[in-house]
Amino acid sequence: MTRHGKNCTAGAVYTYHEKRKDTAASGYGTQSIRLGKDAIKDFDCCCLSLQPCRDPVVTPDGYLYEKQAILEYILHQKKEIAQKMKAYEKQKQAQKSNNQLESKSEERERVEKFKKRENSIVSKPINPFISGKSVGEKSRGDSGESSDSHAGSSQSLPSFWIPSLTPESKPTLIKKPSKAVLCPMSGRPIKMNELVTVRFTPLDSSLDRVALLTRQDRYVCAVTRDVLGNSVPCAVLKPSGSVVTQECVEKLIKDDMVDPVNGEKLHDKDIIPLQRGGTGFAASGVDLHAKEARPVMQV
Structure with missing residues (x-):
């Protein structure tokens, strides 16, 4: 089998790379891309x-x-x-x-x-000089003429060029x-x-809001003081509104089902897992694919 050149246009094989390149340049077909860290919002x-x-x-x-x-x-x-x-x-x-x-x-x-x-039911006087046969023939003739006229009227269609007869949306x-x-x-x-x-627990309570937002690590767990981030699964405790790590929930809170901040009794629905944006890495456990549906050319 002959070796294809990089820019070969006379080859019999339409490669996957050429297909993707033409799809991106033509504006047709669905494109899929994986989001990076710059395209992901922070957890807070x-x-x-x-x-x-x-x-x-x-x-x-x-x-x-x-x-x-x-x-x-x-x-x-x-x-x-x-x-x-x-x-x-x-x-x-x-x-x-x-x-x-x-x-x-x-x-x-x-x-x-x-x-x-x-109105069509009209009593006619009987004419003794006309036989019943002729009357029947006349009536049949009248009915034939009326049927022919009805057939002609049903077959005659109005002109579709008339604006009043055109269909309306x-x-x-x-x-x-x-x-x-x-x-x-x-x-x-x-x-x-x-x-x-x-209620987020700040890493340093002495910092103001502007100084806190300039830091990459801003908040910590309310119980274990672990630094929170997109790579750390978090949960919100409904009675106190405190944010703790999911590891703290599994190892400490679920044993007694008591809020460690205010001491109130917890239920399963009171522990709300916080949705996070992800880290941009493949092992973050979050689906970070974006798809754009575009028109497709059918052969």
Whole structure:
């Protein structure tokens, strides 16, 4: 088998490298890329603003938000739902009025048909000079003529060039919107009263907020004082809002199921695993692939 050149265009084999190169250059096909560390938010950053949280809250699914940002999002979604519901009610009233008009027009047509049917029943005087056979032939002739006229009228179609006879597009029907506000990350319903206030333990309490944000290691576990980061699985204790490592939960807290900060009794739902962005390494345990769906050319 002959050896292909690097820029060979006359080869019989379309290699995988050439396919990927053409896909990236043409703008067709789905592209997949693995995210690096620069494209991943830190564990203490808001999922909406992507900035370090000043007043953090966490959802029952473990997604961290800035309190002001998530409340503005919930209020904005409620306004949109109210607008969609108003449009849906307006469409419902319009459909109801249209149905009433259609029912009235059908009733009017039914009455007109009944009147025509009644008017067609006319008693004719008997002519003794005309035999029954000729009357039957005449009636059959009349019926034949009427049937021919009906057939001709049914076969004659109106011109489709007339603008009044062209089809019209109907407005798109609006589905009834859901009243539940969905979380922008998990897609599950979210409520204000389900948000839990989070209290991070700073590494050095003497530092102010600006000096703390310039450090790479900002917060530690409230119990073991281990440094927190994207590579360390964390959890939020609902009664106190303290952030501890998952290792501390497994080895210390789950034995007694008591919050070590305020001493309250814990349940399984009170331990909320905190969603982290990952480290950019393959062994971080987090799926860091991004896909972009683009049009595909079919052969």
